[in-house]
Amino acid sequence: MSTAAKKRIIRNVKILGTGSHTPFRVYTNEYLETIVDTKAHWIYEHLGIKKRRIVSKGETTSDLGAVAALEAIADAKIKPQDIDLIIVATTTPDMPAPSAACFIQEKIGAFNAGAFDVSAVCTGFLYAISLATDCLHSGNYKHILVVGADAFSTITDWTRRDAVFFGDGAGAVVLTRDDDDNGFVISKVGADGRGKMIWHIPAGGSLNPINETTAKDRLQFWQMDGKGIYNSATRVLPKVIKEVLKDSGLKQDDIKYMIPHQPSIKILKKTAELLNFDFQKVLTNMDKYGNTSAATIPILLDETNKAGKLNKDDYLLFAAVGSGMAWGAMILKW
Numbered sequence: 022m023s024t025a026a027k028k029r030i031i032r033n034v035k036i037l038g039t040g041s042h043t044p045f046r047v048y049t050n051e052y053l054e055t056i057v058d059t060k061a062h063w064i065y066e067h068l069g070i071k072k073r074r075i076v077s078k079g080e081t082t083s084d085l086g087a088v089a090a091l092e093a094i095a096d097a098k099i100k101p102q103d104i105d106l107i108i109v110a111t112t113t114p115d116m117p118a119p120s121a122a123c124f125i126q127e128k129i130g131a132f133n134a135g136a137f138d139v140s141a142v143c144t145g146f147l148y149a150i151s152l153a154t155d156c157l158h159s160g161n162y163k164h165i166l167v168v169g170a171d172a173f174s175t176i177t178d179w180t181r182r183d184a185v186f187f188g189d190g191a192g193a194v195v196l197t198r199d200d201d202d203n204g205f206v207i208s209k210v211g212a213d214g215r216g217k218m219i220w221h222i223p224a225g226g227s228l229n230p231i232n233e234t235t236a237k238d239r240l241q242f243w244q245m246d247g248k249g250i251y252n253s254a255t256r257v258l259p260k261v262i263k264e265v266l267k268d269s270g271l272k273q274d275d276i277k278y279m280i281p282h283q284p285s286i287k288i289l290k291k292t293a294e295l296l297n298f299d300f301q302k303v304l305t306n307m308d309k310y311g312n313t314s315a316a317t318i319p320i321l322l323d324e325t326n327k328a329g330k331l332n333k334d335d336y337l338l339f340a341a342v343g344s345g346m347a348w349g350a351m352i353l354k355w
Contacts (some may be wrong), residue, residue, distance in 0.1 A: 035204035040092025041323035069286025073188025073311030085191035086170035093193040110145030110315035145315035145345030165213035169315035180241035188311030192319025216346035282341035
């Protein structure tokens with residue numbers, strides 16, 4: 022693991038409310054068979070995906086994020102005016118500037134809050150949580166809204182076979198500081214920029230601005246080395262999970278559920294195998310949504326919470342790996 026990895030012991034920052042939202046439009050595997058060179062059964066067998074949600078024309082990342090945010094705020098039993106800071110993890114902001122966080126702030130009326138975005142693709146939500154816990158410990162904030170939201174369909178080349186991986190959605194949590202002996206136990210994030218080209222968007226930045234040539238070559242869409250993603254994910258995920266378990270003093274048996282990023286069913290099964298972790302404890306929803314990038318963990322957390330599956334003092338393990346390459350793991354005492 023890169024020396025860029027960072028370990029932090031956390032105390033008394035807890036989740037006060039959760040929310041999520043996905044678009045209404047659905048792309049099934051069977052539909053994708055009609056527009057790209059793929060087979061529905063191959064997608065499900067290899068990726069664990071049956072369908073994914075796709076934004077409609079004019080629907081944006083901040084639209085998704087705002088609905089999820091209002092759900093989380095209502096679940097926390099506070100008002101938008103009570104939010105002191107908004108952090109949004111996204112790779113698909115409505116526009117390069119201003120931030121998606123500012124768009125969401127306006128849409129939910131949280132005008133007492135600061136707002137900014139975090140870019141770490143599929144690991145973005147964990148990076149945003151890591152920042153939010155620091156901010157809460159500073160004493161300058163009481164309620165922080167963290168949103169993971171992406172509309173990857175807007176940066177997907179629907180002529181390529183790998184278009185089958187992603188879907189659109191948003192999840193959100195409200196964090197607060199509390200004196201109870203619960204909340205986040207430990208957080209560890211890391212990165213290794215030498216793996217930056219395994220998943221990347223070639224054009225649209227200062228290195229390769231959008232122009233007629235880049236648009237013609239379809240370089241504004243993401244590109245991925247599938248084998249490289251698999252190899253990297255199955256290397257760093259087990260390692261970072263082992264490290265947070267060791268540093269927290271917890272055992273695998275102490276974990277009620279693993280709530281991971283949803284890269285593919287094969288990656289999650291291989292990770293569990295390498296850890297000798299009971300796969301029945303590994304929660305997934307990629308069959309319904311595909312990989313929603315920064316939204317995967319908060320959507321899955323919200324669904325688990327709203328289904329009544331979480332009890333006080335349950336230990337939850339979050340883990341993710343994404344472009345950068347970036348990764349992270351956290352343990353939460355519910």
